[in-house]
Amino acid sequence: MSYLTKTKEQLQALLATEKERFLAFKELGLRLDMSRGKPSYEQLDLSSGLLDMLNSQTKFSETNDYRNYGIGDGIPEIKKIFCDLLSVKPSEICVLGNSSLNIMYDTLMRAMQFGVLGGTPLTKQEKIKWLCPSPGYDRHFGITEQLGFELITVPMTSEGVDMNAVENLVKDETVKGMWCVPKYSNPQGIVYSDKTVERLASLKPKSKDFRIYWDNAYMVHGFNGDTALKDIFAEAKKHGNEDIFYMFGSTSKITYAGAGVAFFASSEKNINDAKAKMFYQTIGHDKLNQLAHALYFKNADGLKAHMARHALVLKPKFDAVLKVLNEELGELKIASWLAPNGGYFISVDLADGTAKRTLALAKEAGVIFTPAGATYPYGKDLKDSNVRIAPSMPKIDELITATKVFCCSAKIAVLETL
Amino acid sequence: MSYLTKTKEQLQALLATEKERFLAFKELGLRLDMSRGKPSYEQLDLSSGLLDMLNSQTKFSETNDYRNYGIGDGIPEIKKIFCDLLSVKPSEICVLGNSSLNIMYDTLMRAMQFGVLGGTPLTKQEKIKWLCPSPGYDRHFGITEQLGFELITVPMTSEGVDMNAVENLVKDETVKGMWCVPKYSNPQGIVYSDKTVERLASLKPKSKDFRIYWDNAYMVHGFNGDTALKDIFAEAKKHGNEDIFYMFGSTSKITYAGAGVAFFASSEKNINDAKAKMFYQTIGHDKLNQLAHALYFKNADGLKAHMARHALVLKPKFDAVLKVLNEELGELKIASWLAPNGGYFISVDLADGTAKRTLALAKEAGVIFTPAGATYPYGKDLKDSNVRIAPSMPKIDELITATKVFCCSAKIAVLETL
Numbered sequence: 001m002s003y004l005t006k007t008k009e010q011l012q013a014l015l016a017t018e019k020e021r022f023l024a025f026k027e028l029g030l031r032l033d034m035s036r037g038k039p040s041y042e043q044l045d046l047s048s049g050l051l052d053m054l055n056s057q058t059k060f061s062e063t064n065d066y067r068n069y070g071i072g073d074g075i076p077e078i079k080k081i082f083c084d085l086l087s088v089k090p091s092e093i094c095v096l097g098n099s100s101l102n103i104m105y106d107t108l109m110r111a112m113q114f115g116v117l118g119g120t121p122l123t124k125q126e127k128i129k130w131l132c133p134s135p136g137y138d139r140h141f142g143i144t145e146q147l148g149f150e151l152i153t154v155p156m157t158s159e160g161v162d163m164n165a166v167e168n169l170v171k172d173e174t175v176k177g178m179w180c181v182p183k184y185s186n187p188q189g190i191v192y193s194d195k196t197v198e199r200l201a202s203l204k205p206k207s208k209d210f211r212i213y214w215d216n217a218y219m220v221h222g223f224n225g226d227t228a229l230k231d232i233f234a235e236a237k238k239h240g241n242e243d244i245f246y247m248f249g250s251t252s253k254i255t256y257a258g259a260g261v262a263f264f265a266s267s268e269k270n271i272n273d274a275k276a277k278m279f280y281q282t283i284g285h286d287k288l289n290q291l292a293h294a295l296y297f298k299n300a301d302g303l304k305a306h307m308a309r310h311a312l313v314l315k316p317k318f319d320a321v322l323k324v325l326n327e328e329l330g331e332l333k334i335a336s337w338l339a340p341n342g343g344y345f346i347s348v349d350l351a352d353g354t355a356k357r358t359l360a361l362a363k364e365a366g367v368i369f370t371p372a373g374a375t376y377p378y379g380k381d382l383k384d385s386n387v388r389i390a391p392s393m394p395k396i397d398e399l400i401t402a403t404k405v406f407c408c409s410a411k412i413a414v415l416e417t418l
Numbered sequence: 419m420s421y422l423t424k425t426k427e428q429l430q431a432l433l434a435t436e437k438e439r440f441l442a443f444k445e446l447g448l449r450l451d452m453s454r455g456k457p458s459y460e461q462l463d464l465s466s467g468l469l470d471m472l473n474s475q476t477k478f479s480e481t482n483d484y485r486n487y488g489i490g491d492g493i494p495e496i497k498k499i500f501c502d503l504l505s506v507k508p509s510e511i512c513v514l515g516n517s518s519l520n521i522m523y524d525t526l527m528r529a530m531q532f533g534v535l536g537g538t539p540l541t542k543q544e545k546i547k548w549l550c551p552s553p554g555y556d557r558h559f560g561i562t563e564q565l566g567f568e569l570i571t572v573p574m575t576s577e578g579v580d581m582n583a584v585e586n587l588v589k590d591e592t593v594k595g596m597w598c599v600p601k602y603s604n605p606q607g608i609v610y611s612d613k614t615v616e617r618l619a620s621l622k623p624k625s626k627d628f629r630i631y632w633d634n635a636y637m638v639h640g641f642n643g644d645t646a647l648k649d650i651f652a653e654a655k656k657h658g659n660e661d662i663f664y665m666f667g668s669t670s671k672i673t674y675a676g677a678g679v680a681f682f683a684s685s686e687k688n689i690n691d692a693k694a695k696m697f698y699q700t701i702g703h704d705k706l707n708q709l710a711h712a713l714y715f716k717n718a719d720g721l722k723a724h725m726a727r728h729a730l731v732l733k734p735k736f737d738a739v740l741k742v743l744n745e746e747l748g749e750l751k752i753a754s755w756l757a758p759n760g761g762y763f764i765s766v767d768l769a770d771g772t773a774k775r776t777l778a779l780a781k782e783a784g785v786i787f788t789p790a791g792a793t794y795p796y797g798k799d800l801k802d803s804n805v806r807i808a809p810s811m812p813k814i815d816e817l818i819t820a821t822k823v824f825c826c827s828a829k830i831a832v833l834e835t836l
Contacts, residue, residue, distance in 0.1 A: 036487065041478075044485045048474035051706075055473065056466035060459075067462040067674040069454070097515055102700040109527050113541065113565070123531065123541050139698075146698045147531070256485040259706040280557075280564045282520040286704060288469075288677040 002333040003418060015415040018408050022365060025405050030366030032402045037186070037344030037390045039257055039310075046309050047255040053292040066287040073275055074263070075287050077294035082263050084300035085219070086247065087231055093265040094275065097285040100250040100262040104213055105143055107246060107264065110277050111176075112147060116209040117243070117273055122147075122176060131169055131178035133161040135347055135375035135386045137186040140179040140215065151377035154178075156185070158338075160192030163199040170205035177211045183229045184218040187347040187375055187388035189340020191227045201235035205244065214247045220304055221253060222342035223311035223318065233265070242267040251293060253344065254307065261286075261293050317391040321346055321403045328407035334414045346389040347375070354413035355384045361409035367402045420751040421836060433833040436826050440783060443823050448784030450820045455604070455762035455808045457675055457728075464727050465673040471710040484705040491693055492681070493705050495712035500681050502718035503637070504665065505649055511683040512693065515703040518668040518680040522631055523561055525664060525682065528695050529594075530565060534627040535661070535691055540565075540594060549587060549596035551579040553765055553793035553804045555604040558597040558633070569795035572596075574603070576756075578610030581617040588623035595629045601647045602636040605765040605793055605806035607758020612648045619653035623662065632665045638722055639671060640760035641729035641736065651683070660685040669711060671762065672725065679704075679711050735809040739764055739821045746825035752832045764807040765793070772831035773802045779827035785820045 003011060060067055066075060073079075074095025083090055096103055115121040122128055130149040132141055133156050144151055152169060155162045161180065169175055180200075182192040192200075200212065214232065236242045245267075251260035264274065297303040322339050325348070329335045337348040350358055355372035362369060370388045373381040389406070391399055421429065478485055484493060491497075492513025501508055514521055530541040540546055548567040550559055551574050562569055570587060573580045579598065587593055598618075600610040610618075618630065632650065654660040663685075669678035682692065715721040740757050743766070747753045755766040768776055773790035780787060788806045791799040807824070809817055 038487050041480045041483060044478070044483060047485075048476075051472045051476060052474045054469045056470045058466075058469060060462070062459050065459060065462060067465075067676055068456050069670075069675040071676075098704045099700045099702070105699040109531065113527065113530060121541075123539075139701075143698050146695075252487075256706065257487040258485055258489075258702055259704045277564075280561050281523040282517045283557075284517075284676055286516045286677045286707065288674065289704065289707070 002331070003414060004333070011415055011418050015412065018411045018415065021408050022361065022412060025365045025401075025408065028366070028401070030401065030405070032367045032394055032398050034390050034394065034402055035368045035370045036393070037253070038393045039253055040313065040393050043310055043313050043392070044256060046306070046313070047296070050255050050292055050296045053295040054288060066291050069283045071287060072278060072282065072284045074285070075290045075294070078261060078290040081294060081297055081300050081303060082265070085303065086233070086265055088233060088265050089268075091268050092271055093263055094271060094278075095261055095263045095285075095290055097262060098250070098258070098260055098289070099252070100215065100217065100248040101139055103262055103264045104140075104215065104246075104248055106278075106281070107213075107274065108143060108147065110274065111209070111211070114277055116211065117269065119209050122209065125174075127174045129172065129175045131166060131175060132377045133178070133180060133185075134377060135187050135381075135388070136179060137181055137215070138370070138374040138379070140213070141377045144179070145378060149176075153377050156188060156190060158190060160185070160190055160196035161200075163196055167199070167203065170203060170207075170210060173206040175205065176207055176209045177213060179213050179215065181215050181217055182232070183216060183227070184221055184340055184343025186217065186343065187345035187386075188338055189343045189345060189347070190338065191229055191341070194230045197230040197232050198235060201232050201241060202239045203241070203244065210244055212245050214245055216247055216249045217253070218343045219249055220307045221310070221344070222307075223315040224341040227341050243269055246270065254303065254310075255293065255296070259289065261290050314392060316396060317399055318346065320396050320399045321389060321391045324400055324403035324407060328404065329410065332411070335410060344390060344392055346391065348387045348389060349385050350387060350410050351414045351417075352383045352385050354410065354417065355381060355387050357413040357416070358406070358410045359387065361412055362405050365405045365409070367405045369406070420749075421832060422751070429833055429836050433830065436829045436833065439826050440779065440830060443783045443819075443826065446784070446819070448819065448823065450785045450812055450816050452808050452812065452820055453786045453788045454811070455671075456811045457671055458731065458811050461728055461731050461810070462674060464724070464731070465714070468673050468710055468714045471713040472706060484709050487701045489705060490696060490700065490702045492703070493708050493712070496679060496708040499712060499715055499718050499721060500683070503721065504651070504683055506651060506683050507686075509686050510689055511681055512689060512696075513679055513681045513703075513708055515680060516668070516676070516678055516707070517670070518633065518635065518666040518682075519557055521680055521682045522558075522633065522664075522666055524696075524699070525631075525692065526561060526565065528692065529627070529629070532695055534629065535687065537627050540627065543592075545592045547590065547593045549584065549593060550795045551596070551598060551603075552795065553605050553799075553806070554597060555599055555633070556788070556792040556797070558631070559795045562597070563796060567594075571795050574606060574608060576608060578603070578608055578614035579618075581614055585617065585621065588621060588625075588628060591624040593623065594625055594627045595631060597631050597633065599633050599635055600650070601634060601645070602639055602758055602761025604635070604761065605763035605804075606756055607761045607763060607765070608756065609645045609647055609759070615648040615650050616653060619650050619659060620657045621659070621662065628662055630663050632663050634665055634667045635671070636761045637667055638725045639728070639762070640725075641733040642759040645759050661687055664688065672721065672728070673711060673714070677707065679708050732810060734814060735817055736764065738814050738817045739807060739809045742818055742821035742825060746822065747828065750829070753828060762808055762810055764809065766805045766807060767803050768805060768828050769832045769835075770801045770803050772828065772835065773799060773805050775831040775834070776824070776828045777805065779830055780823050783823045783827070785823045787824070
């Protein structure tokens with residue numbers, strides 16, 4: 001069934017058929033957006049109870065009033081829940097504002113300005129390189145690009161980031177850090193294997209400034225049950241290596257993407273250093289939102305039970321996209337993808353050199369995807385092959401149509417080159 | 419009645435009397451905190467209705483859902499209210515998170531890292547000086563001290579910052595900015611006069627990087643009616659000088675000190691530059707809290723009406739402190755102060771060299787004040803004279819006692835030296 005075994009006439013006939021389909025799609029006047037990993041309206045409605053946690057009748061303590069200034073590192077009630085989820089101590093975590101990306105950004109800005117644990121500020125260092133497991137998250141890469149670092153593409157394997165490459169690269173003292181989305185990775189949905197976690201936990205980078213930005217954005221976001229991720233912090237402690245891990249996450253895809261709470265966990269040494277610097281930045285984050293979240297979840301199990309409701313919404317959407325991909329592209333050998341067990345994305349590798357053309361065609365038919373290349377440093381996918389599909393937002397019938405448009409576009413893009 | 423006209427024996431008798439009073443205060447076992455400008459429990463209760471604005475029955479639009487990602491510069495509803503209050507256009511303002519201090523800090527970090535409107539990053543410049551009208555806000559001074567700037571103390575006059583000094587100092591190209599609290603200043607409660615605003619608005623600093631951090635923290639916080647502050651932004655526009663003003667404020671002392679909303683207003687050029695940089699920092703701030711605030715205030719007049727209720731709580735507290743100060747120190751000529759019409763502080767200048775000793779005594783009797791010196795750069799008041807009193811938090815009977823303890827301590831501190 002592969003295009004490669006067809007004659008030129010057969011290929012031209014196939015192209016003509018797909019072009020006809022494409023015109024029919026265009027006539028539907030679609031306006032679908034598969035570009036970003038946003039929770040759907042239906043998912044946001046799952047957390048409506050959060051808005052009932054506080055009201056004008058809520059009693060606040062006169063001596064410890066969360067409506068007032070103070071408590072820069074998060075209220076004990078919300079810390080407890082994240083401590084239980086992450087198996088860290090209260091002294092190893094800060095719960096801050098609504099965005100983990102913001103915390104990562106600020107953490108890097110502190111490293112730039114004040115250095116890492118008393119080291120030379122990165123901004124005073126001649127050259128900074130940063131490891132970017134790819135395909136990866138465009139906004140991670142964006143931060144380190146904005147700061148002028150040299151971004152080093154590191155391949156992903158089915159077990160997570162390619163550890164042979166990482167172990168080799170960190171021998172370079174100018175390599176100061178690495179982005180990671182270890183569970184249901186963005187965009188491939190890969191969960192780092194035990195072996196990968198163990199090798200990372202015992203990593204001995206040349207630079208003392210080296211930090212792994214462990215963005216556990218999807219830690220409880222499985223929709224086929226939970227795929228366990230080995231506890232990298234506990235593992236790192238065995239090697240006295242816990243200082244190299246900064247761990248981040250938020251409830252952006254648990255409660256509200258615009259109004260959740262986010263955390264930063266690390267060794268006490270790192271957390272104390274960050275707190276001492278953050279003291280100048282703010283008198284504290286929104287403790288009422290932290291309190292509402294704590295009351296709503298009750299505890300870590302409550303949070304997990306809440307995620308099971310998200311899974312019920314997300315799984316059929318992913319299934320729908322995967323079914324169309326299988327039906328339309330499964331036997332053509334012009335594309336490959338992984339079926340994730342969680343997260344927000346499906347990553348498709350198209351025939352080399354056809355990703356941009358495919359998405360341009362899809363856009364012509366009214367379906368928007370994350371721009372081709374966005375999953376690579378500098379927005380440049382040298383093979384022009386990877387596409388990130390975000391199935392969470394559209395309704396299922398829209399997803400089916402959008403994925404058909406995508407497949408039709410991908411076929412045309414390949415057939416045009418043969 | 420001044421101590422200066424007394425004989426040695428009279429002074430010793432007075433000291434003995436005050437020491438006896440002091441011992442009596444100590445025996446009360448007081449634990450009062452006048453150190454920070456925090457809204458009281460009663461004031462926080464004024465905003466309880468804010469917590470009823472959103473609940474599980476609230477309908478969100480499917481196409482423009484404030485629970486989701488997006489809108490990095492604030493929702494239109496809350497922007498409208500601040501635009502009306504400040505007389506700025508929506509393109510001249512961002513409404514962000516819960517802390518204006520955080521916005522100021524981030525704005526300075528951007529200047530450090532990326533420069534001011536394309537200029538050389540401050541971090542790459544050899545020497546940075548910063549103007550600090552003093553007495554002033556310790557947390558302002560803290561930020562610029564943390565960044566390693568040289569802090570230049572600029573005197574305050576009854577009309578605001580000493581403009582002769584400012585106009586002279588900005589001839590130095592290494593002077594890159596200035597802190598200002600223009601209305602009911604922290605700690606003196608001074609409102610910058612029209613003349614001061616006009617001279618600032620037409621200021622022509624040598625450095626293109628120079629910015630005035632105009633922290634209008636108390637813009638609607640009068641408790642004896644409103645004392646008008648001339649619109650510096652409109653005035654600056656007359657001189658094509660609007661780019662040198664960054665204006666900040668928040669609802670921390672309007673709704674909740676831990677959970678309000680904060681803004682950053684400036685010229686379109688500055689705002690667009692900030693937005694372009696902030697794009698990398700976050701996908702957006704808490705829009706639900708912005709929405710709740712917009713629904714609660716309804717409009718700028720609603721916000722002002724809300725502040726009238728704060729005034730009713732604050733005015734008797736300030737009156738109580740001022741009454742004791744007048745009664746106990748009014749005729750002794752060992753202290754001077756201004757009676758503010760708004761804001762959160764009373765600033766008292768004690769006899770030179772007695773502020774630290776006074777506050778140490780007060781602490782011994784269980785009453786905590788902001789440390790002496792905190793109102794000056796580097797926490798050093800060369801005259802050891804200025805004390806900041808924050809009357810908002812304690813109850814009136816506590817305030818009266820605390821102020822008596824303060825006066826008694828101040829008298830002892832002076833009498834000890836005579």
